[in-house]
Amino acid sequence: MGLAALTPLHAQTGGSPTKAPAAPTQASVLAAASATDWRTLDPENTLYLELGSGRVVIELAPAFAPNHAANVKALAREGYFDGLTINRVQDNYVAQWGDANEGSGKRAIRQAKPALAAEFDVASSASTPFTLSPDGDVYAAEAGWSGGFPVARDPKSGxxxxxxxxxxxxxxxxxGADSGGGAQLFVVIGHAPRHLDRNDTALGRVVKGIELLSTLPRGAGALGFYEKPEERVAIRSIRVAADVPPAERTALQVLRTDTPTFRSLIAARRTRTEEWFKYPVGRIEVCNVPIPTK
Amino acid sequence: MGLAALTPLHAQTGGSPTKAPAAPTQASVLAAASATDWRTLDPENTLYLELGSGRVVIELAPAFAPNHAANVKALAREGYFDGLTINRVQDNYVAQWGDANEGSGKRAIRQAKPALAAEFDVASSASTPFTLSPDGDVYAAEAGWSGGFPVARDPKSGxxxxxxxxxxxxxxxxxGADSGGGAQLFVVIGHAPRHLDRNDTALGRVVKGIELLSTLPRGAGALGFYEKPEERVAIRSIRVAADVPPAERTALQVLRTDTPTFRSLIAARRTRTEEWFKYPVGRIEVCNVPIPTK
Structure with missing residues (x-):
């Protein structure tokens, strides 16, 4: 029994020359991807969350939450987050950061806004690329990927x-629906809590370094809040990548989600042809497709 | 903006006496549960995975994998796991343990079996209690809960x-489908990898202490394997709870999944009435229902 059991990207074993061509695997699809299948993150919409343990790279989604994305950038640019803390880590749910102080001890927000009207959803333009998840979705009429993000949409409401x-x-x-503005943010570190869809403003996605959040000690308090101030995890800074000298930026490419290659990747993940799989599955769900980076 | 935002179990705020009775919340359903809504784990089907950081409590599922559950108990009872290690922790996927040695360095299995015929699924008896997840499932014809476990079933194949x-x-x-036997086990620590359904023998569930696994450092090697032996996490022992003196057992009750109370809990989680929720959701998915313990 190999230690390498359970391989999610197990390479197809080579067939004999007389065999039919092997069906694509995720690994073979990625190996065959061209340069144009990948995109470089826009530094103006990329955040670096700097922890003592390293850097978490976050891509903002101005197409889905324009005001929140702009406000979080404004907060970052005024140094609002620098020296604040991660205050809540709830197992199988979220890691959340912001100002843990209360009352007069709270840090002032200077240029950015303390609260914004919610951006729980946006108009779905027919011209917006949308790659449909082929097997439906328990929570929404349609789910898929748009602009690099997992997305759901409702054709009735648009x-x-x-x-x-x-x-x-x-x-x-x-x-209050409009009581947030980005001064407190969270990242999902567990099974998709889809009940939050349209209940808070989702404004981006971690593209690298999420293990720096998912491995943090869980808070023993209600909702996973740390009970003692000294348990909180210091945030060195949050910076907009465009403000960081190019040499200090994280070189990173993300697979586009509006290409035949991405559709092939989904097909390969949906119907598994790797030797390890005995049952090909034949179904896929939007949150079970990690978007590749390199 | 309260720090306690994003509450999954936010208590309903009190209404005035003239208001209609508040719709149940998960918290109110649990508060109203009776003693018979809870069950005590069977010590004969409970494992204690003892790590330096504490105890992980696992409930075995002999109804779904009788031979594997029995074999893992036999392995535990011969002390097979004691001193072995967690060798693989892949972010958003699994923590996996077993014997990391290869060849002649491998630990001998004495009474238990090194491999078993796969138990990927079982006959679904009409007499087996099954609480249906009301909104369908992307991966299976039906999903729900049975005997305390999240379960899917196919009425056509039974x-x-x-x-x-x-x-x-x-x-x-x-x-090989039959190449496992329980000497190497894994626990899911990320978004539900439903593509594993019917591709490996699922034989239980962590009911307490999963944060001791989910916070482990991720392995930097392929598939999340630790690259250096010293990174591996020592397993002090795995014991069948029945073999542990009663005073040293973990007192734990699990909510039954075959009761009107559990169906009410699902309904309350499906349609959210807590003040925080602006959109009631009205949908639920089998892996997004944590089964309460106390």
Whole structure:
């Protein structure tokens, strides 16, 4: 019994020359991808969350939450997050950061806005590329990928929204729909909490370094809040990548989600042909497709 | 903006006496549960995975994988796992343990079996309690809960299987369907990898302590394997709870999944009435229902 059991990207074993061509696997699709199948993150819409343990790279989604994305950038640019803390890590749910102080101890927000009207969904334009997840979705009429993000949409209402999958960046808020603005943010670190869809403003996605959040100690308090101030995890800074000297930026490419290659990747992940798989599955769900990076 | 935003179990705020009774929330359903809505784990089908950081409590599912459950108990009872290691922790996927040695360095299996015929699914008896997940499932004709486990089933074939949700215990294997036997096991620590359903023998579920696995450092090697032996996480022991003195057992009750209370809990999680929720959702998916313990 090999230690390498359970391989999600097990290479197809080579067939004899007389065999039919092997059906594509995710690995073979990625190996055959061309340069134009990949995109470089826009530094103006990329955040670097710098922790003592390293850098978390986040892609913002101005197409889905324009005001929140702009406000989080404004917060980053005024240094608002620098020295604040991750205050809540709830197992199988979220890691959340912001100002843990209350009352007069709270850090002032200077140029950015403390709260914004919610951007729970946006108009779904017919001209927006949308790659449909082929097997439906329990939570929405349609799910798929748009602009590099997992997305659901409702053809009846013409609205679309980022789905809360592993890695989704969301806006923490109080009970008021418009009480958040990005000064407190969270990242999903567990099974997709799709009940949050359209209940908070999802505004981006972690593209690299999520393990720096998912491995943090869980808070013992209610909702996973750390009970003692010293348990909180320091944020060195959050920077817009465009403000970071090019030599210090993270070189990273993300697979486009509007290409035949991405559709082939989904097909290969949907119907598994790797030797390890005994049952080909034949179904796929939007939050079970990690978007490749390199 | 409250720090306690994003509450999954936010208590309903009190209404005025003239208001209609508040719709149930998960919290109110649990508060109203009776003693018979809870069950105590059977010590004969409970494993304690003892790590330096604490105890992980696992419930075995002999109804779904009788031979694998029995074999893992036999392995535990011969001390097979004691001193072995967690060798693989892949982010958003699995934590996997077993004997990391190869060849002549491998630990001998004495009474238990090194490999078993796969138990990917079982006959679904009409007499087996099955609480249907009301909104369907992307991967299976039906999904729901049976005997405390998340389960899918196919009425056409009459087969049922444990779904790979967060916390599911699975049998690592090589490329042969029958190459696993429980000497190497894994626990899901990320978004439900439902493509594993019917591709490995799922034989249980972590009911307490999964954060001791989900916070482990991710392995930098392929598939999340630790690259250096010293990175591996020591397993002090795995014991069948029945073999542990009663005073040293973990007192734990699990909510039954075959009761009106559980159906009410699902309904309350499906349609959210807590003040925080602006959109009631009205949909639920089998792996997005944590089964309560106390």
């Amino acid at each position: 609205r679309a929204w980022i789905t809360h999958c592993y890695g989704t960046l969301g806006t923490a808020r109080g009970n | 087969r049922a299987w444990i779904t790979h949700c967060y916390g599911t215990l699975g049998t690592a294997r090589g490329n």
